[in-house]
Amino acid sequence: MTEVYLGRPTNSSLTSSNFRLSLITVTDSVSILQQHGIQPSAQRVAVADYVLQTIEHPSADLVWNRVKARVPYISRATVYNTLNLFVEKGLLRALTLAEDSVVFDPNVERHHHLVDDETGMIHDVPWDKVQVCNIEALKGFEIHDYQVVMHGVRKGTRRKA
Numbered sequence: 001m002t003e004v005y006l007g008r009p010t011n012s013s014l015t016s017s018n019f020r021l022s023l024i025t026v027t028d029s030v031s032i033l034q035q036h037g038i039q040p041s042a043q044r045v046a047v048a049d050y051v052l053q054t055i056e057h058p059s060a061d062l063v064w065n066r067v068k069a070r071v072p073y074i075s076r077a078t079v080y081n082t083l084n085l086f087v088e089k090g091l092l093r094a095l096t097l098a099e100d101s102v103v104f105d106p107n108v109e110r111h112h113h114l115v116d117d118e119t120g121m122i123h124d125v126p127w128d129k130v131q132v133c134n135i136e137a138l139k140g141f142e143i144h145d146y147q148v149v150m151h152g153v154r155k156g157t158r159r160k161a
C-alpha cells in the first residue's frame, strides 16, 4: 500500500461529484434514460435513481441492495443487466479499483480515485489535482486512457497493523 500526500483532504477538494447532484435534481432519470436511447422501464428508472446520483462508487451487489430497498421484487440479474446497459450507453463507468472488484461510477468525466483504507470509501479526485508525467516514454503504444488510484488514510488516523 502506498500513501500519497494530497494535502488536507477536504470535502470540497475531493467531491467534485457534488456538482453532479445539482445537475441531476433538475433532470429526472426518465429523461436521462430517454436521452441515451434507453427504454425507461420502472426497474431501470429505479436503478438509475440511485446509481446516477450516488457518490458511493458501489459494486453491483451494493446497487442491488440499495435498489431492493425501494423495489423489493427486482432481481439481481435485472440489476446486473441494467448496469451493463448503462455502461454501454455511456451513463456509467465500470472501474476495477481493486482486484476482482468492479464498481460503478456515474461521474464519467476524467478523474482519479483515492481509496480510504480505513473506511473503504472511494473518493473522486479532480483530474487536475494529479499530474502523470512521461506517458510519451511508453514507446510503441498510443495511450488513450489512464487514471491514478491512490490509497491512504486521513491524516491523524492511526493505521491498522
Ligand SMILES: [Zn+2]
Residues within 6 Å of the ligand: 057, 105, 107, 111, 112, 113, 123, 124
Ligand atoms: Zn469516481
